[in-house]
Amino acid sequence: MISEYRIFIMRSIIILYFSILIIVLSSCASVSYEKELVEAYYNLGNAYSDLGKLEQSSAAFVRALQIDPSFPSAAFNLGLVQIQSGNYQSGIKVLEDLLKKEPENILVLKVLAWGYFQNNSILKSIEIYESIVKIDPFNVDVLNNLTILMISILMYEDVYPYLVRLEEAGVETGSNYYNLGLTERELEISTGLKWFEKAYEKESSLEKNVIALIGALKIDLDYNRVVELYDVLLSMNSKPEFYFDKAFILLTSIEDYEKGIPALEVALQKGFNDNEKIDELKNYNDLLDKDKILGVFIDYPPIEPLIESEVPEIQD
Structure with missing residues (x-):
């Protein structure tokens, strides 16, 4: 059964197509005409994206940018849709070009970091996440992603300050406690017992938390x-x-x-x-x-x- 929202979006697409047709047939080549046409294609791209029709969405954003290359929202959405559809290099290029005009746009940087991760460029993704925390030191979402990536490639010395920062920011998740314990153990700062206890308290049903706590308790006799x-x-x-x-x-x-x-x-x-x-x-x-x-x-x-x-x- 088609949901009411999906029906609404499909109706919106039909209306947008008619709007584009009317604009093209009734307007002359003016600034007003171009603005209306760009907005129509932009809205069409968003509608297709909501339906998961990423190829059509991408085509609509491309058309909007052909008319107005300086439209940042269309460029951002195009980059996002390209990455979502697996066209990582194309999406990354669009976002990189956008960053030349807005180098500290955190939203663009976050999607770009995600794009590099999807493209298996983990070190580049880490580099971008680190650039974000220089702008916004306590951005919890970014710190979470950054620490997960660093832990995945065993960057214990580099990740430790970010894990501590998350804890200082009041992040009380089992995963952060586990990563703190793991990192302190690997760096020989401690056995990790304090953090593994907290991780187990938060998520006692996770096998890795039980195993980690057992290991620390063995050292503690x-x-x-x-x-x-x-x-x-x-x-x-x-x-x-x-x-x-x-x-x-x-x-x-x-x-x-x-x-x-x-x-x-x-x-x-x-x-x-x-x-x-x-x-x-x-x-x-x-x-x-x-x-x-x-x-x-x-x-x-x-x-x-x-x-x-x-x-x-x-x-x-």
């Missing part, structure tokens, strides 16, 4: 909380390595064999076969009941992965 969080993690994802890691903590750091042995058994039943970690547990010097633990490996030998020649072929 808070093993009882680590085990509690492994239970949370296993309710989200029952990976055999999570069972093994829980068992390792229970058997080595907490020395709770009543809970540790069953966790180890589940890990092996599920196919845990990281020999390096298994050897680390087997060779742990302070195991209280080493024979009992070694017996688990006899009862539940790790499942060996199939080699290529053992994988059965699919029959037609």
Whole structure:
């Protein structure tokens, strides 16, 4: 069923086409005539854009600019529509030309940064976002995008001041807290525990927040909380390595064999076969009941992965 808004837009397009026809047929080549025609094509471009008809929208904006090359709104919308339709280079060129006249236009800069990102030019996108925060230091949307891009290519030293600025600006999102913890850990400023705690409080259902908090708590030697969080993690994802890691903590750091042995058994039943970690547990010097633990490996030998020649072929 076509929505009322969509019907309204389609009617508007019909009216605009008639308006353009009337203007062309009834007007002479005057300033007034050109202004009316430019506005009609501009409105037509916006209407097509609202309908998602980006090719027609682009054509209408191009026609408006052919009549009046100095119309900045039409140029901006053309650049935006070009990027939305995947014509990144064309859209970027339109916006770059527009910036020559308005070098500190934040709206144009934001769309240009987005265009470069869509075109896989992440460093150029970062450069433009940084130019925006020089103009508007606490532009939260821009800082968010900038920090996400910097984190994605491991620019921890460069991103840290922007993450701190977001926190100072009152941004209390789980993602910013997580990125602060990650960056402080990578830069060896802290274990990230403070920030991972906050990230978990905000978004406790995200697996990455639980894993990050577990890692920080291990460094802090808070093993009882680590085990509690492994239970949370296993309710989200029952990976055999999570069972093994829980068992390792229970058997080595907490020395709770009543809970540790069953966790180890589940890990092996599920196919845990990281020999390096298994050897680390087997060779742990302070195991209280080493024979009992070694017996688990006899009862539940790790499942060996199939080699290529053992994988059965699919029959037609």
